[in-house]
Amino acid sequence: MMDKLAITGGNRLSGSVRMSGGKNAALPILCASLLTADTLHLTNLPRLNDISTTLTLLGHVGVRISLDEQDSVSLSAACLDRLEAPYDLVKTMRASILVLGPLLARAGEARVSLPGGCAIGSRPVDLHIKGLQAMGAEITIEHGYILARATRLQGARIFMDTVTVTGTENLMMAAALADGTTILENAAREPEIVDLAECLIAMGADIQGHGSDTIIIRGREKLHGAEYRIMPDRIESGTYLVAAAMTGGDITLTDARPDTLDAVIEKLREAGAKISCTSDSISLSMTRRPASVNLRTAPYPAFPTDMQAQFMALNSIALGVGKVTETIFENRFMHVQELQRLGARIEIDGNMAIVYGQESLQAATVMATDLRASASLVLAGLVADGETVIDRIYHLDRGYERLEEKFNQLGAKVRRIR
């Protein structure tokens, strides 16, 4: 399955493209199906490898799943056979940790493989574990597995000393069935947290404050089934906007959520893009070479770390010098040496990369290392002179639905080499 992508640079992007459902919204919402014996019906589900991995994991646990041929799925966790997330599934997708909270809350026990680190960092889950222990769970780590037990989780006041997206999601799902009230302090504020909370509320959960740094969850005895539509993918949206800004294009994203991309839109305007929005669309036009921008990643609503690599590509061909500071993950500059192979001039100084904008980049063969790094290589390939070939694009397939189809629809020249 070692597909490659071949991209011929030089085309301006134009036209409109519809955004898919959000990967990082869908993953926790799929796991929320474990919280009820009723059926959860989801629509706008993106067709991505991480989604099918999660469905495989939930199927392993005992959830009955029926996918229709479009973008919807029904999940029924009436009876759970195996309260576990085995290593061979977790190793391909760290977000499998998101079954821990729901299994513990619904069934009183869970055996989840410790997710290994990944290319961008060690990715500990200590705050997930600490929060569940605060709710009364007994947790030990044995042979690489998290073993957790709780007759019934108790509501608790939990302060998370680092803002963690999946940590907040795991604890919010666990608290939804706990006995009493849970207060999550220093909670993550990402739009995907809000989407999960809205889905849980549709299932009968009592949640307030989602989207702020303090979330209050009053536990219920049971949750019931619901219908829920996954929010659009904001990082996919940001990626296409950067592509248009880099190629001097003029595009419109439909089924998008501009209200979830303020920091990214602000930076693109700073780079010289003209952006106009409606409630569910974003239009960007760029008539000149982008200006370099400085950015510093931080938890939402600040600039998202998942857009850092894409802006590194933009700065590589921008006018000026751009300073890119990564504060979330300790090793999220894997794309730098690949961009340098394409002629980018970048110096790394600790967690800051200084990018000296070049007139142009030269096509080369490069290698994808992680999901967003590979997106930055696609963006660089769109402007590089010649044909850029990107290896190991299974990383891309984890997070971008029908990538080459969407880019070609906008006038790019991208082909998949099987």
Ligand code: EPZ
């Ligand atoms: C989520 O990862 C996203 N994944 C990531 O997107 C995203 O980059 C990240 O949030 C930050 O926005 C999903 O939602 C599935 P964190 P997550 O816990 O939850 C430290 C992509 O490209 N930390 O918010 O794993 C951690 O080391 C992916 O789609 C602890 O120390 O990230 C990091 O430095 C990549 N202990 C910081 O917090 C913990 O228990 C933020 O991590 C948990 C996290």
